[in-house]
Amino acid sequence: MTHHQAQTAIDELDPHGFQSESHGDHVIVDWRVLLAVLLALLFFTVLTTAASAAERWIAHEFMVTIPGWISVVGALTIAVIKATLVSMYFMQLRYDKPLNAIVFVFCLVALAIFLGFSALDLGARDLVYDYKGGVLTVGGNAQSVGQTGGHARLGPRVNTMNRNMVEYARQKFIDEHGGGEVGLAAWKAEMARHDAKHGVVHEGPVLSDANRSIRRTGITPHLYDESVPADEHAAHESNAGGGHGDADSSGDH
Amino acid sequence: MTTMETKTGGKSMPWESYHHEPHWRSASDEFDAAKLGMWLFLTTEVLLFAGIFCAYAIFRMLYPEAFANGSALLDVKFGFINTVVLLVSSFTVAMAVRCAQLNQQFWLKVNIYITLFCAALFVFIKFTFEYIPKWSEGKRPGAFFDYPFAHHPAEPLWWAVYYCGTGIHALHVLIGAGLLTWVLVRAHKGIYGPKNYTMVETSALYWHLVDLVWIFLFPLLYLIH
Amino acid sequence: MTAIDRPQDVVGHEHEEGSFLDNRGLGFWGTIWDWASTVDHKKIGLMYLTAVLLMFFLGGVAGLAVRIELMEPMRMAETIGEDGTPTVELQGVAIDFGSEQTAEDGTKYWSFESTRESASTTYNRLFTIHGAVMVFLFIIPSIPAALGNFLLPLMLGAKDVAFPKLNLFSWYIYLTGATIAVVSLVLMGTDTGWTFYTPYSIQTDADYYRVFLMILAAFVLGFSSILTGLNFIVTVHKLRAPGMGWFDMPLFVWAIYATSIIQVLATPVIGITLLLLIFERLFRVGIFDASMGGDPVLYQHFFWFYSHPVVYVMILPAMGIISELLAVHSRKHIFGYRAIAFSSLGIAGVSFLVWGHHMFTAMGELASAVFSALTFLVAIPTAIKVFNWIATLYKGSIAINTPMLYALAFLFLFSIGGLTGLPLGALATDLHLHDSYFVVAHFHYVMMGGTVIAFIGGLHHWWPKMFGKMYNEKVGMFACVLVFIGFNTTFFTQFILGTQGMPRRYASYVDEFQLLHQISTVGSWLLAIGFLIHLGNFLHSLIAGPKAPPNPWGGLSLEWEAESPPTAHNFHHEPLVKHGPYDFESVVPPHCSEEEFPLPKSVS
Incomplete structure (x- = not known):
């Protein structure tokens, strides 16, 4: 606390008194408080990890799937509590001038706006016109898109023959393990082992048809979907948009 | 520079003769300003990570199974250990600030050493037990993807978010460790003490932010399915 | 205004100081090193000014080249050869x-x-140079980094900004970013436009690193912007002179403060955006790539979350300059001080809520409607400012000189620019107008008719303070009129082109548009001549201009208290503020006599 020297000379020259705010003492936080905060943080870490483990155990043992939103809300609530503890005590916002806390709050508001409005668009893009949601064709041919060799890329330049990356990787495995039926059998055995290890139980088609996902391609329907014949394309377009006629929906885009 | 005689005849530390920069009215103003500046910088760091969090939220919303499958492939054990490591380091760096304020020079250095050790441990665990095994198994982002046992076609996207998020976070761990190393070198020269601990405190703030980001990354990536 | 000796001032000023521009007997290399290593905010400001004007020239040349290309439409001819091949x-x-x-x-x-x-490739590269240089290298740093660096500490009565070394550091970051950008734009030829929209930016020129370099440059420049903004916020909070409360600050400072908030809160998002875009381009991680399940429009969200607020980074400081110019040159207390100050903060706040209006045709209907409604909020604080400025002029004793002419030009042009934003913000009309020359004209009226006009006006206003030399008033006023005419000729025609359907960023067009394009191009020449006359006027002033008094315009804010040019530590003694910056009715300006600037008779 010794580093606050007398600065009375300024005060008498400070008719507005706005300088007085900068004279607040800097609190030296008690080590017991810091230790208690650390223990609380560790406790919450154990709690949230245990909750996640419990969720898996329940799913495995009782075949009861706890809805995703519960774990999201629970884990994020604990994260917020932990973050509050860190910022309040370790970062000393509790003892600090309010200005620093206000700065941080503004930052969080900006963050909320950013996440909120982006999600507002992406989450409700096909609310009115279905075609804006598109059809799920995740994974193009993973080429260096464009009309050249793409030499200015540090990443791989593989030709996936119009498969998505997941299918391509699977096919590669099958080919490396004898190809054809032999490779497929090897892959199926390995896949079953893998699923058991990670507790993933899948019935029906192994590659998810993603019915639960929001169907989409991006802004332009079928842009990357070369296998869709032209007439099918048009048929889809005319169905989109509920009661709107063909002229209406084609005129929009 | 390192020591000088005081009136009482004892040797004095460099921090005792600290004088604020000439454009400030007082050392107190200078300290407040440095801290405000650091908080503003932390704001920018949070908003930098906002991009990652936004990408996570959007793609989780669009491809929930892909993210659930991808998350199941992470090892909660290492995420948990790393969380503990970072929390402990956050505690020691907070203690380091306290030691500087109280002129406990030895413990100041010890606390920073522990913090740096934790930083190294974090990065070590991250690379040895997470990045390197996962990458070699083909669990890679985007066009690098080469993992034959994925279920959902958007899983490369999950790995993109995972690697970008944790990678940029790991980069911040390294930057924070660099800052703290600099503080440590200067602490060895006796530059920090009750009259001058601005750098210790602002570096500590930066380190806490690295911790804060991880507090959110851990449940989002490892725990939520 | 009174100055009171305070203990540390007496200690700090044992010897009389010269102007900050004196090289104090250093040789040529000594002077170079002195400037390169300076932490003096004034020298850093002047270095920024030089760089920014250079970039304005470069971007301007590219803009002129774009206009010349558009003199004629490209004509295509198809011939079928004898063997039937077309x-x-x-x-x-x-x-x-x-x-x-x-x-x-x-x-x-x-x-x-x-x-x-081909010509169209060259055209694409030219408009990219024009856009990227003007946005990243000229407008964003123009007023905050150049004029702001020079003026902010002076207006606050401080010796320097809060973190002088950080200030020098951000100048060098700017220099690095600018170098990378110019290399990638001019020497290598990027053709993405300044917005780097995906998927084009991750596909084009796949064999070259130039797009990557330009993205990297924008990323680096962002740090410069962040650090400058951070520095200014802390300076405003912590380094106001004794006696200066928040509402005793000049409105330029309020504007810079609001600008800095935007810079600090928005710029990091472009940092992560460009970083992810770099990953996308080099490694194809897929976040913005629809073929991988990513979303190109997500890139636009990320990009405009920064780039829309940054539009207000460009215009807010200009509004601050106009507040100063109108009050000083009409010798009248600014009308509605608090309304203008708070509307600056209001614009900063609203700027974060409206970015979606850049993507109406790409987004879902719900988000579009919400963003459209929010967009109209911008009009409120903006209109408050314009009304207050006009009310300030009312019954003032208006001096007709170059700064005042520019302020008036600003009011006229910015109003057109602002009002034409409304049809673009409304969903229905935007469907017709988006991506047309109407948009081009709109943002040129705001960015150029607003920011550049205010910047040039402010440059004339503070030129005597910066260099201690007066410029030639008549030449300045003539060039101002020329710029005004040239500007309207260039860009008003583009409103008409836009409503008729001329799309932006096209190298060619149908023949019907040719006359309007030609008028527009000729207007751009007038504009260029106007700016070149200004340049000549400034150079002449530097070499042979008469010495400027400390307070040629009778201003009351603290920078006029200092010498022209200011001493190295700005003030001989730390100033004590006893009146507001606009109390023209009751205070004789510093360094001026009452004969020069008589007070109103009613006030004794």
């Missing part, structure tokens, strides 16, 4: 439609050989 000629040059090639790894790709350097 040949297409563009401006008399046969087009090569390319051929399929096979890469080393067996991949088939389409290759163009001869058309890579």
